[in-house]
Amino acid sequence: MQLSATPYEERLTAPRSWWLISFLVGVSFALILLPFGTLPLLGGLVGGTAAAAVVASAYGSPRIRVVGDSLIAGEAKIPVAALGETQILDAEEARAWRTYKADTRAFLLLRAYIPTALRVEVTDPQDPTPYLYLSTREPEKLAAAIEAARKAHA
Numbered sequence: 001m002q003l004s005a006t007p008y009e010e011r012l013t014a015p016r017s018w019w020l021i022s023f024l025v026g027v028s029f030a031l032i033l034l035p036f037g038t039l040p041l042l043g044g045l046v047g048g049t050a051a052a053a054v055v056a057s058a059y060g061s062p063r064i065r066v067v068g069d070s071l072i073a074g075e076a077k078i079p080v081a082a083l084g085e086t087q088i089l090d091a092e093e094a095r096a097w098r099t100y101k102a103d104t105r106a107f108l109l110l111r112a113y114i115p116t117a118l119r120v121e122v123t124d125p126q127d128p129t130p131y132l133y134l135s136t137r138e139p140e141k142l143a144a145a146i147e148a149a150r151k152a153h154a
Contacts, residue, residue, distance in 0.1 A: 010063065010136055010142070022052035073107070076109075078132070088118060098133070103131070105129055
């Protein structure tokens with residue numbers, strides 16, 4: 001697979017506060033197990049923290065990449081030739097496209113803790129998806145990478 005002219009990769013990691021929440025979930029489990037003794041208390045602290053951390057890590061694991069002639073967003077892989085215009089969405093516009101402007105057929109890689117996004121039209125007539133909504137911390141770089149990949153493989 002040939003690399004794109006402007007490679008792009010981003011992992012949509014969970015915010016740091018979620019790791020504190022994971023620890024607090026562990027503390028909650030420890031308090032629940034407190035009447036059973038010290039060993040269950042420690043087991044609840046470790047087990048609860050670990051379980052919550054796994055959930056936070058899994059939720060923050062999707063990646064957005066532009067590789068060769070494809071855009072890979074989470075589980076979706078779309079050739080850049082099937083993509084149209086990109087629209088950079090600031091926090092307010094992104095919120096609008098997540099709520100009342102949203103199309104139920106659209107592909108959403110949505111993370112509410114990331115305020116900005118990129119909206120990419122899908123031009124493939126065989127694909128019923130009208131657009132991709134991609135939560136991203138760097139929408140300008142992602143749009144530039146898609147455009148560079150489109151020009152490189154045109």
